[in-house]
Amino acid sequence: MVRRKDPAVRSLLIERAAQMLAARQPVTLRSLVAGTGMSTMAVYTYFGGMDGLWTAMRQEGFTRLAARLATVETTDDPVRDLAALGAAYLSNALAVPDLYRVMFDAGFELEDAAAADDTLHHLVRTAERAKTAGRFRDDVDPLELATQSWTVGHGLASLVATGPLPPQALAHGVPLLTALFVGAGDDPVRCRRSVELGWAL
Amino acid sequence: MVRRKDPAVRSLLIERAAQMLAARQPVTLRSLVAGTGMSTMAVYTYFGGMDGLWTAMRQEGFTRLAARLATVETTDDPVRDLAALGAAYLSNALAVPDLYRVMFDAGFELEDAAAADDTLHHLVRTAERAKTAGRFRDDVDPLELATQSWTVGHGLASLVATGPLPPQALAHGVPLLTALFVGAGDDPVRCRRSVELGWAL
DNA sequence: ACCAGAACATAGCAGCGTTATGTATTGTGG
DNA sequence: CCACAATACATAACGCTGCTATGTTCTGGT
Structure with missing residues (x-):
């Protein structure tokens, strides 16, 4: 039938x-x-309808982002990897800025949140690795640190993709992430090196 | 005529x-x-036309934001004031989320950038005060630090206003800003206290 | 007092997403 | 195997959008 x-x-x-x-x-x-x-x-x-298409586009955007993040190789320096994930996030966002805008447009629904969570998961796992590797303090919650990294990445991506900040402002990612990771307990000079290595836009 | x-x-x-x-x-x-x-x-x-109206709305949004930031009192603790500005920024964004979205929508133009700069200026001046007060290192560029604070604030505001993060995620502002300011040279425990005082959502 | 020109009202246009209606196609139960 | 029922698809129309063309009204400087 x-x-x-x-x-x-x-x-x-x-x-x-x-x-x-x-x-x-x-x-x-x-x-x-x-x-x-x-x-x-x-x-x-x-x-x-068109709303459904936009929802599908959001999911597509998150799927592509997840695929892009999956290509980031995991080394024995998890803090470097964390920075590399941030760089990959920004690289993806600026490669397809209009799709990125759609992903975070007004119509964000609960079903989109699941896709966003998958994206966050990459960051959470890497933060966990960094913690077990002794780079972060014991009281650091990997999910919270991942969320904070995401906030920084999204803020940068959004301001650059929309126009208020010029592309060279992406360099702010290094001091922002180092400050965040040092705040989580990593050694300052070692952290800086790791982040610069992973960032490498 | x-x-x-x-x-x-x-x-x-x-x-x-x-x-x-x-x-x-x-x-x-x-x-x-x-x-x-x-x-x-x-x-x-x-x-x-309607495009002109949206441009005017963006300017109105930045004007209201600047007015809101101007109400933040300046104390003898510039780091507290910096955090207070961040809190005010978020408070304004979430009070009128749709206007905030319009401000950073696709049609962002050069003339909007001027209004955005005015907003940034509040942060820059306060960062300068903190620097001359000896809270930050000498090599810290107030404009860069202000831009980084803005990035954090906007990332948080955008993710919460759009939906991916729940309102309680605003609390991430405290660790994010403390990490940033400590990275700029402020004393960790003193900075934490200042930020928590200024944040006070 | 005149009249050029700005401000405004009205009506219409092309485009948008959506829906109603009719037709074609297909898998399945008798 | 075939008829039926449900889905997929095509066409046309509706109400809405921003915008523009046209005509009218009002205003201020000569």
Whole structure:
């Protein structure tokens, strides 16, 4: 009785929307399906409307971000890795600034929060590694430190991607993260070296 | 030959738009002028279109923010004052989250940057005071430190106002700012006390 | 007192997301 | 195997958006 929705079509639309977003073309219902042979109804059968498309785009953004963070190699210096994750976060955000803006736009829902948590998890695990390696104090909560690192990264990404700060302001990431990690107990000079190594934009 | 535009009408429209924004009502060309007796053309004579209105709203947002920061009293503890400015920044952002979002929306232009600079200036001056008071190292650039404080504040404000982080995450401001100021040379225990005093959300 | 020009009102346009309606397609139960 | 029912899809229309073209009203300097 059914005629199942084709997942490939869904990904195709998401892909196309992402490309249009990256090309700074307005993503509208009609422009999205134009040239694909599909009618505007496709967006409704696959996403339930434009809001659904934007939600899907947010998830896509977090998925890509998670994939990007997964490429960061884990070394024997977890603090370096933590900084490298921050750098990768910023690199991803500025590579696709419009998608990044969509991810944190007004329509943020609970289901998006799950995707965001997955992203945070990379940071949490690395913070844990740094803690067990004795780089951080015992009373440091890895989740809290990860959240604080995220806050710094997002603040930087948001201000640079939106325009208030110039791209060279990304260099602030080094002093910000070193201060944060030293505050968590790491040795100042060693920390600085680790962060600079991991940052390496 | 002229019939000058009435500045009062302009402020009235901005005020009305701000109220609708705060009430989470959609601010559209027609809904904005509805009930005021004006026609839709008013928006064009006073702002040149909706884009102009949003630019004006951004400036209004920065003006209100600057006014809010100006209410922060300056004590003999500049580090406390710096933290107090950060708290005021967040308090303002979360009091009018939709206006705050507009301020950092896609259409950010050069003329908005000037308004943002005025806001930053409060932080810069206080950072300078802390430096001359001997709380920070000599090689600390007040502008850079202010920018970094701003980054932290904006990151926190953005993540909480948009939804990814819950309101209690605002407490991260204390460790983040202390770490930053200690990294700038302040004494750890004294800094912590100052920040906690100034934060006092 | 005139009249150029700014301010304003009205109506219409193209575009937007959405929905209603009709048609085609498909998997499944008899 | 076939008919039925449910899904997918196409087309057209609706109400809304920002914007512009046109006509009117008001105002201030010569």
